[in-house]
Amino acid sequence: MADRPIPFEYRAEEAVLEDLARRLATTRWPEPQGGGWGFGTDAAWLREIVDYWRDGFDWRRREAWLQAVLPGERVRIRGLDLHFSRIGGRGEKRLPLLLLHGWPSSFVEMHRLVGPLTDPVSHGGSPEDAFDLVVASLPGHGFSSAPSDPRFGADDAADLFRDLMVDVLGHERFGVHGGDRGAFVATGLGHRHPEHVAGIHLSLPLGIPAPIEERSAEESAWLEEMARWQAEEGGYSAVQSTRPASLAFGLTDSPVGLAGWILEKWFAWSDCAGDPLRCFTREELLTNVMIYWLSGTIGSSMQCYWAHRHAPPAAVRPERIEVPTGIALFPKEVTRPPRSAVARKYRLTRWTEMSRGGHFPALEAPAELTAEIRAFFGSLRSP
Numbered sequence: 001m002a003d004r005p006i007p008f009e010y011r012a013e014e015a016v017l018e019d020l021a022r023r024l025a026t027t028r029w030p031e032p033q034g035g036g037w038g039f040g041t042d043a044a045w046l047r048e049i050v051d052y053w054r055d056g057f058d059w060r061r062r063e064a065w066l067q068a069v070l071p072g073e074r075v076r077i078r079g080l081d082l083h084f085s086r087i088g089g090r091g092e093k094r095l096p097l098l099l100l101h102g103w104p105s106s107f108v109e110m111h112r113l114v115g116p117l118t119d120p121v122s123h124g125g126s127p128e129d130a131f132d133l134v135v136a137s138l139p140g141h142g143f144s145s146a147p148s149d150p151r152f153g154a155d156d157a158a159d160l161f162r163d164l165m166v167d168v169l170g171h172e173r174f175g176v177h178g179g180d181r182g183a184f185v186a187t188g189l190g191h192r193h194p195e196h197v198a199g200i201h202l203s204l205p206l207g208i209p210a211p212i213e214e215r216s217a218e219e220s221a222w223l224e225e226m227a228r229w230q231a232e233e234g235g236y237s238a239v240q241s242t243r244p245a246s247l248a249f250g251l252t253d254s255p256v257g258l259a260g261w262i263l264e265k266w267f268a269w270s271d272c273a274g275d276p277l278r279c280f281t282r283e284e285l286l287t288n289v290m291i292y293w294l295s296g297t298i299g300s301s302m303q304c305y306w307a308h309r310h311a312p313p314a315a316v317r318p319e320r321i322e323v324p325t326g327i328a329l330f331p332k333e334v335t336r337p338p339r340s341a342v343a344r345k346y347r348l349t350r351w352t353e354m355s356r357g358g359h360f361p362a363l364e365a366p367a368e369l370t371a372e373i374r375a376f377f378g379s380l381r382s383p
Contacts, residue, residue, distance in 0.1 A: 003075055003076040003077075004075065004168075005073040005074065005075040005084075005168060006073065006074060006075070007071075007072065007073055008072030008073050008074040008083055008143060009067070009072065010063040010066045010067055010072055010143075011063060012059060012063070012294050016294065017059060020255055020293065021054065023254070023255050023256075024050060024053060024054040024255055024256065025054060027050065027254075027256045029043070029047070029256075030043075037264075037267055037268075037274070040260075040264060041260040041261075041263060041264040041267075042267075045275075045276075046256070046259065046260055046263065049259065049263065049282065049285065049286070050256055050259065052282050052286070053255075053259070053286050053289075056282075057282070057283070057286050059290060062283065062287050062290070066108070066287075069111050069114060070085040070087075070107065070108065070110075070111060070114070070135055071085055071087075072084075072085055072143065073085065073086065074143065074144075075164065075168050077160050077163045077164060077168070078159070078160060078163065080139055080144065080145050080146075080147060080160065081144060081145040082136065082137070082139065082144050082145075082160060082164055083107070083136065083137040083142060083143035083144045084107075084134055084135065084136040084137065084164065085107065085133075085134070085135045085136075086132070086133065086134050086135075086169065087114055087118050087132075087133045087135070088118065088132050089117070089118040089119070089130035089131050089132045089133070090118060090119045090120075090121070090127075090130055091119075091120060091121065091126075091127035091128060091129065091130025092127045092128050092130070093128050093130075093381045094130045094131060094132045095131050095132070095174070095175055095198065095377055095380070095381050096131070096132045096134065096165065096169070096171040096173075096174035096175070097117065097131040097132065097133055097134070097174065097175045097176070097177065097373075097377070098134045098136065098161060098165060098174060098175070098176045098177070098186075098189075099113065099133060099134070099135045099136070099177050099178075099182075099362075100136060100138065100161075100176065100177070100178035100179075100181075100182030100183075100185050100186060101137075101138065101141070101178075101179070101180070101181075101182050102178070102179045102180020102181040102182050102183070102204070102359070103141070103180060103181050103301055103302075103304070104261070104262040104265050104266075104288075104292070104298075104301070105180070105288060105360060106137065106141060106142045106288050106291045106292070107135050107136060107137045107142060107143075107291075108284070108287050108288055108291060109288070109360055109362050109363055110135045110362050111362075112362060112363055112366035113133075113362050113366055113369065113370060113373075114133060114135070116366070116367070116370040117129075117130075117131045117133055117370060117373065117374075118130060118131060118132070118133055120374070123370075125374060128378075128381070129374045129378070131175075131373075131377075132171075134164070134165065134169065134174075136161065136164070138157055138181060138182070138185065138301075138304075139152065139156075139157050139160060140152075140297055140300030140301055140303060140304065141292075141295075141297055141300070141301045142291045142292065142295050142297060143291070143295055144297075146297060146299075146300030146303075147300070150303055150306060150307060150310075151307050151310055151311045152303075152304075152307055153184075153304055153307035153308050153311055153313050154181065154184035154185045154187070154188045154304070154308065154313035154314075154315055155188040155191075155192060155313040155314055157185045157188065158185050158186075158187075158188030158189045158191075158192055158193065159188075159192065159193075161176075161185065161189060162189060162192070162193045162196060165196065166196055171196075172196060173196060173197075173198050174196065174197065174198060175197070175198045175199050175200070175201065175377050175380065176189050176190070176197060176199075176200045176201070177200075177201040177202070177203075177373055178200070178201075178202060178203075178204075179202070179203035179204050179359070179360075179361065179362070180203075180204050180359060181304060183202040183203065183204040183205070183206070183315065184206075184308075184313055184315035184316070186200040186201075186202060187200065187202070187206065187313075187314055187315040187321055187346075188313055188314050188315060190321045190322075190323040190325070190346075191314040191319055191321050192314070194322060194323045197323045198323075198324070198377070198380045198381075199323055199324035199325065199326065199349070199376065199377060199380045200321070200323055200324075200325050200326075200346075201325070201326040201327075201328070201372070201373055201376050201377070202325065202326070202327055202328075203327075203328050203329075203330060203333065203361050203369070204333060204334070204335065204359070205327045205329065205337055205342045205345075205346070206315050206316065206337070206342070206345050206346075207222075207337030207338070207341030207342045207344065207345050208318050208341055208344040208345045209222075209223060209341050210340070210341070210344075216338075216340065218338045218340070219338055219340060219341055222336070222337055222338055222341065225336075226335060229334065229335070233268065233334070236261075236265070237305055240302040240305035240306070241305035241306050241308070241309040242306070242309070244299060244302040244303050244305060244306050245299065247261075247299075247302065248298060248299030248302060251298045251299070252296055252298055252299060255289075255293055258289060258292060258293055258298055259286075259289045261298075262288070262289055262292065262298075263276065263285060263289070265359075266280065266285060266360065269332070269333075269334055269358055269359035269360070270332060270358040270359060270360055270364055271330070271331065271332040271356055271357050271358040271364055271365075272358075279358075279360070279363065279364045280360075280363055280364075284363060318345075319345075320344070320345065320346075320347075321345060321346045321347065322347050323347065324347055324349045324380060325346035325347055325348055325349065325350075326348075326349060326350035326351075326352075326372065326375075326376030326377075327342060327346075327348065327350065327351050327352065328352050328354055328361065328368075328369060328372040329351070329352065329353050329354060330354045330356070330357035330358055330359075330361050330364075330365065331353075331354065331355070331356065331357065331358070332357065332358030332359070333357075333358055333359055334359055339351055349376070349379075350372075350375065350376045352372055354368055354372075355368070356368070357369070
């Protein structure tokens with residue numbers, strides 16, 4: 001049984017901010033290694049970000065901004081405190097829509113979608129394009145509490161979000177959009193609770209390859225590319241899926257270590273042409289890092305990799321998802337399965353190859369993603 005939601009205030013204790021300032025001022029930097037981004041997080045770039053974090057970034061202003069754009073609430077469901085923001089739409093036939101972030105992101109990634117999706121008339125749309133938004137923090141991420149069971153994964157999170165949307169907020173029928181880990185949870189919702197899910201829209205699709213004797217050249221190339229990517233880029237996943245606790249000690253203790261670990265992915269996985277500041281503002285990047293720092297959830301966020309290794313969710317099992325599914329495939333996404341493989345996994349009703357954007361499309365290409373979400377759910381608004 002779920003409790004009633006209560007307001008959640010984005011307010012860090014002053015002592016916590018003073019401690020952060022001290023840690024930033026006394027950072028022990030490693031000896032320069034050279035190699036730029038090809039060696040990991042670029043040291044010169046990170047130093048500039050940390051200088052701004054220490055001397056120019058105002059968390060109190062960001063707290064007020066968050067409260068205005070994504071006002072917080074929390075509710076206790078199945079023993080966990082789940083953080084979310086709900087923003088009512090302006091228009092006809094509003095469809096409840098749950099927005100789910102991935103890793104190493106947070107609920108704040110969705111902020112550029114809020115206005116266009118809730119108030120479409122003011123953003124070039126029609127009244128019938130309006131959504132009632134629920135923007136949530138995944139369990140163990142940001143301001144949602146961490147599960148005690150190390151095997152808690154995307155399917156368990158899907159059950160929590162079913163309870164949030166149906167039992168707590170009263171939405172018997174709703175849509176879901178997710179990327180990365182949010183796509184795993186959206187897939188779980190479609191698999192486990194199809195009676196409530198009008199459709200799922202994903203920016204990171206999963207696929208089921210054909211048997212090897214029937215495999216097309218396109219699917220073979222995709223699998224080869226994924227193996228190559230895993231060998232070159234997958235070190236973080238290998239650590240987080242096997243020894244997440246060991247890494248968590250350092251990242252929970254060092255704000256610069258945390259920023260270096262997180263922001264390297266915002267470089268590597270985005271369509272930023274070599275500089276994350278082409279896609280994201282310093283405030284956006286640091287607000288995301290601050291959410292992990294203040295909540296102390298980097299360890300629990302990494303634990304999901306361990307959980308999915310030991311108890312694979314429906315998203316990575318060869319399970320068919322029968323709810324209507326739309327895909328927006330961005331050119332710099334970390335995996336780009338061919339349509340044939342995705343169609344074995346999902347009941348595809350929309351497939352769009354996007355012209356720009358990567359792993360964080362709600363920030364990289366918000367107008368394009370908004371248009372896709374509107375188009376996909378347009379035919380699903382009435383039962």
